[in-house]
Amino acid sequence: MDDAALTKLLQPEGWGLLNAMPPYEEKLAMAMSGSLRDKGVDPDLVAAVLTQSRLRTRGREKFGEFADGMLFTPAGxxxxxxxxxxxxxxxxxxxxxxxxxxxxxxxxxxxxxxxxxxxxxxxxxxxxxxxxxxxxxxxxxxxxxxxxxxxxxxxxxxxxxxxxxxxxxxxxxxxxxxxxxxxxxxxxxxxxxxxxxxxxxxxxxxxxxxxxxxxxxxxxxxxxxxxxxxxxxxxxxxxxxxxxxxxxxxxxxxxxxxxxxxxxxxVTGPDLADAGPLQDYLYEPDGAVIRSGRVATVARELDGHLLDPTIAYVTTAHPRPGYALARGYRVLDVMPFGLKRLRTYLRERDVGRLTIKKRGTAIVPEQLRKQLDLRGSSERTIVCTRVAGAQSVIVVEPLAADHQDG
Structure with a gap:
């Protein structure tokens, strides 16, 4: 959008047209453009209105209902x-x-x-x-x-x-x-x-x-x-x-x-925590905690320790209801990583839908999912990471919501 398009958009006709637009749908945009042009609306104004309608729809993610009264640039x-x-x-x-x-x-x-x-x-x-x-x-x-x-x-x-x-x-x-x-x-x-x-x-x-x-x-x-x-x-x-x-x-x-x-x-300086064996629960710290280098804080608050000194997974013997700084999982099983072993394990349990989480490993989740070729009816979550220095698969189930954000 340039200055001329903005000027047209801010005129009563343009502003009224923009505010009357339905929620933007890409598949309907071309038909909407043609309809407005057929009604004699300036093509430049049509383009500006549709652009702003699209940006307003995207903007609701950040601004909620306020986006419906705002103007945007894509970069802005x-x-x-x-x-x-x-x-x-x-x-x-x-x-x-x-x-x-x-x-x-x-x-x-x-x-x-x-x-x-x-x-x-x-x-x-x-x-x-x-x-x-x-x-x-x-x-x-x-x-x-x-x-x-x-x-x-x-x-x-x-x-x-x-x-x-x-x-x-x-x-x-x-x-x-x-x-x-x-x-x-x-x-x-x-x-x-x-x-x-x-x-x-x-x-x-x-x-x-x-x-x-x-x-x-x-x-x-x-x-x-x-x-x-x-x-x-x-x-x-x-x-x-x-x-x-x-x-x-x-x-x-x-x-x-x-x-x-x-x-x-x-905190200033390094924030360190010990590493130790896998326990009954696994916690994945929030991304902001990881980026700030504060995973050790989560380990202390959960009365737990890291699985590995260089990997942001915390394990503990007890869950903590209402803990918002990390996503919690109950550990169901653990095994050394091996494609054949994992495929057999999951097929025996009729798994067809698999959530794959990873850290500290070169595994590509989408590639692994294709290699497993699962066709069952149940669902599982696995964590591919290092346990005691060895590439491992931890089978987990997410803790209920009341264990997370209470």
């Missing part, structure tokens, strides 16, 4: 923070006493929406003109939020009365390729880190694949998951890190009552 939606996670960001600034926050790389305005909704005054900057215009639309219901076109790093933060800074640097190239080197972010991470000298309350969203080596010693680095998916990492400085620097994790779980958070407090 890809990088945008989910509203439930943005609320966590806003909570940090509120708890630190922040009054006015500068969102230096606001994109389509996702985090700025969460900040403004929490009562913070927001100065949102965006260097791309089209994206800034879209952010303005998305923030139209928040009078306490101002969107400004320009380089956020050029702001005079003191003159603007800003006492909190947030940035979400771009982590993809113009062609869409993911960027892993923080020095290649836009703006570069070093340039954003330097702002903590002017405003200590600084938060930065980074990719969850960021390496531990090279993280600033004065930051809390927190990895965040939502319903089992690792969605981001964040660096928090000064009053935004009240528990001090180090690596932490936040596991968010959606429940009927709302999103519940389960935090692992920060």
């Amino acid at each position: 939606l890809e990088q945008a923070t989910r509203l439930s996670v943005g609320a966590q960001h806003a909570g940090r600034f509120r708890a630190a006493g922040t009054q006015k926050i500068a969102d230096l790389t606001c994109g389509i305005g996702a985090d700025s929406m969460a900040f403004a909704a929490s009562g913070l005054r927001v100065l949102a900057t965006e260097i791309d003109e089209l994206t800034a215009a879209i952010a303005t639309v998305n923030l139209r219901h928040f009078p306490e939020a101002e969107v400004r076109l320009g380089d956020g790093l050029a702001l005079d933060l003191t003159a603007e009365g800003v006492d909190g800074v947030y940035a979400d640097p771009a982590r993809r190239t113009s062609s869409g390729k993911r960027v892993f080197d923080p020095r290649a972010y836009e703006p570069p991470l070093d340039a954003v880190w330097a702002l903590r000298d002017a405003v200590p309350a600084l938060g930065i969203k980074v990719g969850p694949g960021i390496a531990h080596d090279g993280l600033p010693a004065d930051a809390e680095a927190q990895w965040v998951s939502l319903d089992g998916d690792v969605v981001e990492a964040g660096l928090w400085f000064g009053p935004l890190a009240p528990d001090g620097p180090g690596r932490s994790a936040l596991v968010l779980v959606t429940t009927p009552e709302g999103v519940r958070g389960h935090a692992v407090p920060p």
